[in-house]
Amino acid sequence: xxxxxxxxxxxxxxxxxxxxxxxxxxxxxxxxxxxxxxxxxxxxxxxxxxxxxxxxxxxxxxxxxxxxxxxxxxxxxxxxxxxxxxxxxxxxxxxxxxxxxxxxxxxxxxxxxxxxxxxxxxxxxxxxxxxxxxxxxxxxxxxxxxxxxxxxxxxxxxxxxxxxxxxxxxxxxxxxxxxxxxxxxxxxxxxxxx
Numbered sequence: 001x002x003x004x005x006x007x008x009x010x011x012x013x014x015x016x017x018x019x020x021x022x023x024x025x026x027x028x029x030x031x032x033x034x035x036x037x038x039x040x041x042x043x044x045x046x047x048x049x050x051x052x053x054x055x056x057x058x059x060x061x062x063x064x065x066x067x068x069x070x071x072x073x074x075x076x077x078x079x080x081x082x083x084x085x086x087x088x089x090x091x092x093x094x095x096x097x098x099x100x101x102x103x104x105x106x107x108x109x110x111x112x113x114x115x116x117x118x119x120x121x122x123x124x125x126x127x128x129x130x131x132x133x134x135x136x137x138x139x140x141x142x143x144x145x146x147x148x149x150x151x152x153x154x155x156x157x158x159x160x161x162x163x164x165x166x167x168x169x170x171x172x173x174x175x176x177x178x179x180x181x182x183x184x185x186x187x188x189x190x191x192x193x194x
Contacts, residue, residue, distance in 0.1 A: 004113075004115060005152075006105075006152045006154070007110055007113060008109060008110060008154065009109040009110055010110040010112065013110065013112070017060075017061065021049070021053035021056050022053070029046055031045055064111050067111070069106060071106075072093065072104060073095075075114055076095060081100075081104060081116065082097045082098075083095050083096075084096055084185070085098065085185045087156060087158075087182055089144075089157050089158070090157055091108045091155075091157065092106070092155075093105060094182070096119070096182075098185060098192060101118060101191075102118055102119060102189065103115075103116075103117050103186070103189060117150075119189035119190045121149050122148065122149045123148045123151075124148040125146070125147040125148075125190075126147075127143075127145050127176065127179040127180055128143070128146055129172065129175075130142040130143055131167060132164070139165050139172075140167060141161045141162065141165065142157055142159065142161070143159040143175030143179055144158055144175075145158060145178075145179035145180075145182045145186075147183075156182070158174075159171055159175025159178075
């Protein structure tokens, strides 16, 4: 587990997550047209997979990612990992053991792989406040902390919004504060190893 190279995205999972429901809907549509042109079975074959696909895209990813987080936490407890700091982002869960200089993480797009790595493999950490625009148009819709591990850039959002917030707003300042705290924690874990 500690020697694995970090992989943020499992391409097979990503493609099947997106395209498998589409394929099933298309297949059921073809079957209903060819074998059941009229009647209840045609409606079931067209509407059933469509509704299930919608539910899959809305709920399944969160459930699978949630199970991946639980599996990671269980593994960490079994290994005696000191969970000093845990950050649950929308795309990553990052757990830091500052006492032993280790980091653990799981990704939304690779929920079946857990990584427990020495913090010395982190080469860079920084905060991105997402600042764009200038003057009265300056603002942000995303604040995150980033780190590079095994030449892979990992971005963990501390605040996201579909609207732009002023840089002095409480939401942005809270997101920056969380990001600063996590960068400090990661740096502390890195120093522990050196």
